[in-house]
Amino acid sequence: MESLAAFAQQLGIADLFGRGFFSVIITFLTAWIFTWAFIPRLREFAVQVGWADQPNARRLNTEPLPNAGGLAMFAGFIVSVIVAWALRPIVVEIVNIQVLAILLGASLMVLVGFIDDQFGLSPLSRLLVQVLTAVLLIVNGLQIDFNAIPFLPTIPDAIxxxxxxxxxxxxxxxxxxxxxxxxxxxxxxxGVGFVVSTVLLATAAQFPDRAAAVVLLAGLSGAALGYLRYNFNPSRIIMGDAGAYLFGYTLAAVSLLGTLKFSAGASLLVPLVVLALPVLDTTQVVIGRLARGIRNPLGHPDKTHIHHRVLARTASARRTAVILWGVALACGMAGMAFQGVNPAVIGATGVLIALCLWFVAYRRVRSYNRGDAQTAPTPKDS
Structure with missing residues (x-):
């Protein structure tokens, strides 16, 4: 038992049988199981009321597909955070306020994403809400300090x-x-959301003052894994803008909460490495569209994204997903190494992520082979 506790300490777990580690595990499992169990019921309801994503130039589905998966993930995320708070309340007042600001901002983003999924919103409307949620974080003390970013010159406070x-x-x-x-x-x-959330979780866990970030990331990670069980090709449900906004906003906000600080000043270098895949994808898409004379690069869907390019080469949605999971995991492990995380922690995190992804992918494929195709037809891709 002592040797096991010693090994856990090498992985950054101060007390293997303590309340803190227990609350993180419970948070993750709550989000995973709740999302996993909730999605089939939500999918059935979505089919009845017509919450479905229609084929378009950006997506690959050839028929309407339920798009309410983001609501299930959000529900699992919120329920898990409530459970975690009940098990181990965050007692620092300023952290409480910042966590609530993140949860409120995430709620607004999910709501706007869901409305956009079902009824459509103008790009300007979505942008205004995104800016509003960013301002919500700023007024609660969550923001980038330019003077704290390494390798950049110090500028006057007025600027x-x-x-x-x-x-x-x-x-x-x-x-x-x-x-x-x-x-x-x-x-x-x-899958990428699960990889990034878990990598940031493992990194934040190395620092005793980042319990709030650990809790939020554990809930987000578990919700992603529960959703992925029904989304690995051929998917039975997709997350829609609501789910994508939940991932993007929460990951961005948690990085400001102090998940990956080199020192007292916040640095975006490590989050940028961990989140390199979506950042690079958007960058190359925007540059390419601008080069083609498109004035609104974010409002002009096409098939120039990295996942489209990989799909064109592999001709398989499953292989495409697994390849991009691997790229995201490699970026995540590089980010952890850049942060100076113990190699044992990096290795253990990589193995854990790989096993979890294999498990849900295997369960999805096995379920499909047992008769999913006959009971609920799904498109080849989405």
Whole structure:
């Protein structure tokens, strides 16, 4: 038992049988199981009321597909955070306020995403809400400090304040849309979201003052895994903008909560490495569209995303998802190494993520082979 506890300490777990570690495990399992159990019922209701994603230029589904998966993930996420708070309340008042700000912002993003999924909203309306949720974080003390970013010159406070606010808004809005734009092939965003959440969770767990970030990331990670069980190709449900906004916004916001600080000043270098896949994907898409003379690059869907390019080469949504999971995991492990995390923690995190992804993918494929195709036809891709 002592050797097991010693090994756990090497992985950053101070007390293997303590209340803190127990609450993290319960949070993750609650989100996973709740989302897993809730989706079939939500899917049935979505089919009845017509909550479905129609085929378009960006997506690959050839027939309407229920798009309410984001609601199930949000429900699992919120329920798990409530359970975690009941098990181990966060006693620092300022952290409580910041966590509530993140949850409120995530709720607004899910609501707007869901309305957009079902009825359609203008790009300007969505952008205004995204900026509003970014401002919500800023007024509660969650923002990028330009002067705290390594390798950049120090600037006067009169310039640093407005510039820091601008960078924070760009970070929140940019990452939220980057994750949303990746949602075009079965399992990609769900798997990448799980990888990134778990990597950030493992990194935050190495620091005793980041319990709030750990709780939020555990809930998000569990919700992603529960959803992925029904989204690996051929999917039975997709997350829609509501789910993509939940992932993008929450990951961006939690990074400001202090998940990946080198020192007292916040640095975006590590989150950028961990989140390199959606960031690079959006960057190359925007540059390509601007080069073709498209004035509104984010409002002009096409098939130039990384997942579309990989799909064109593999001709398989499953292979595409697995390849991009691997890329996301490699970026995540590089980010952990960049942070200076113990190699044992990096290795254990990689193995755990790989096993969890294999488990849900195997269960999905086995379920389909046992008769899913006959009971509920689904398109080849989504």
């Amino acid at each position: 640093n304040g407005p510039l820091s606010v601008f960078l924070t808004i760009v970070w929140i809005v940019g990452l939220t849309n980057a994750v949303n734009l990746m949602d075009g092939v079965d399992g990609v965003v769900g």
